[in-house]
Amino acid sequence: MHKLKRYLLWSIVLTLASLLFFSTWQLRYNLVENIRLLEGETHYVNFRLPFVYIQGDRSDILKLNGDDLPLAARRISSPLNLEARGLGKVKLEFSLLGVIPLRQITVDILPEVYLIPGGHSIGIKIHSRGVAVVGYYYFNIQGRNRSPAREAGIRVGDTLLAINGEKVVDVNQAAEALEKAGAGEILLLVNRDGKEMQIKVRPSYSTADGGYRIGLYIRDSTAGVGTLSFYNPSTGRYGALGHIIVDSDTNKPVNLSEGTIVKAKIIDIKAAQKGQPGEKTGIFMDHEEFRGKIDKNTPFGIFGRLDNFQSDNSPYPDPVPMALASQVEPGPAEMLTVVDGERIDSYSVILEKVTPQSRPGDKGIVLRVVDEELLSRTGGIVQGMSGSPIIQNGRLVGAVTHVFINDPTRGYGIFLEWMYQEAEYLTNN
16 A cells, blocks of 8 residues: 555656656747747747646736736646737746746837848948057067067057057057157057956067067058948938958957948959858948948947938838848848949848847858859859848848858858847837
8 A cells, every 4th residue: 555655656756757847848949038029929839738837927018829918827728829919028937837937938029120221332441449469570689580569478469558558549659659668668558358458568679670669560440341231210320241340460359449331332343262252342432421430349240320321222222121030031032232333232042041049149040142143243142241131021131241161152141130139229128
C-alpha cells in the first residue's frame, strides 16, 4: 500500500515536472519577450498547451481570442490570437494552473507610421570630436626609426581630445599645439573605445623635419557616398546607411562632433565581382535644396534633420506605411537606389531569410538581387548602396547594410523599425 502511494506521488511529481518543462519550452519557442503590434493588428500564435493560464495588467487595449484580456489568471484556449485595440503597453503573465509562473512578455501597441522612402545618393561629411590617430610616423632617433607616441602607449584608433590641457579642434590646431610644446613632456588626453585616459609623451628631434615630433599621423574628418533610407515628413528627421561609419584607416567608429549630408550625383560604378566589392563614385552637390545635419552615428545608421527635402526623382514620392519587424516575411521585394546620375530606380530582390528579432540588430534580413538590369550594371550590391530602402507589400520594411564579399548578389539588411526607433525613439509609455 505504501509502495503504491509512493509510486502515485512520484508519478504526479514527474508529470508536473514534465508539464512545467514542456510548457516553458513551448512558450519560449513561440513567444518572444517583447511583441510590438500596430493598432488594429492581430498577432497569431499556434501552440497548444494544457493547463496554461494567462493574465494581463490591463484589459482595455488588447483582446485575447476576441474577449477582453483577463486581469485574473484564466485558462488559455488555443490557438492564441492577440488583437491590438488601442495604444500603450500590456504585460502578460503565463502560468501553469494559474499558480506556477512560466513566462512574462510585454506587448507594445504602436501607431501606424508613414515615411517617405529614400534611395537618394548622399554625400556624407563627418568631423570627429578631437582628431583620430590613423598611423605612426617613424623617424631616426639615435640610429633607429622610432615613434615616441607609439612607445608611450598611443594606439591607432585612439582619439586625441586635448594637448597639455588645450582642447583639440582639428588637425591644424593640433599641429600648432604640438609645435608650441617643443621639447618638453606633452600630456595627451585620449579617448580609447569610449574611455578617456591621459598619456605622457616626450617628443624627439627629427633632423628630416627640423623640429620636435611625437610620431603620429592624425585626421579630423571623413567623407563618403551612401544612400538615404527614409525621411519623416512630420518631424523632418531622416535615417541613412543602416550601419555605423568607421574610420577607413583604423576601422574604429568615428567619434562624431558634427557632420552634414548633401545630395550626390553618381558618375561611375565599379561593378562587384566575387571577392572584390564594387563601388559607386559620386560628386557632392552642396546646395540648399537638399542638405541635412548628422547628429547621431550609431550601429544602425546615421540620423539627423534634413532641410528642404525633395523626392521628385523617386518612384515613391509620397509617404508609405512602415512595417514592424514582425510584419516582414521571406519573398519578393524591391530595393530603391541610384546607379546613374540622381534618378532613383526600383530593382527586384528576394528576401531569402528573415530572422525574428525582439531587439535591434543590423542583420535581420538576408536578401538577393534578382533584377537582371541591376546585375548587369553593378554585379549586385556595391559600396554606396548601404541604406538603400527595401519595400515589400507596399510597406517600407528595411534597408541594405552589408554585401556578401564572396557573393555580391546577396547581402544583409536591417529592419526599418530599428532605424526609425533610433531616429525617433518609437515607443509608448
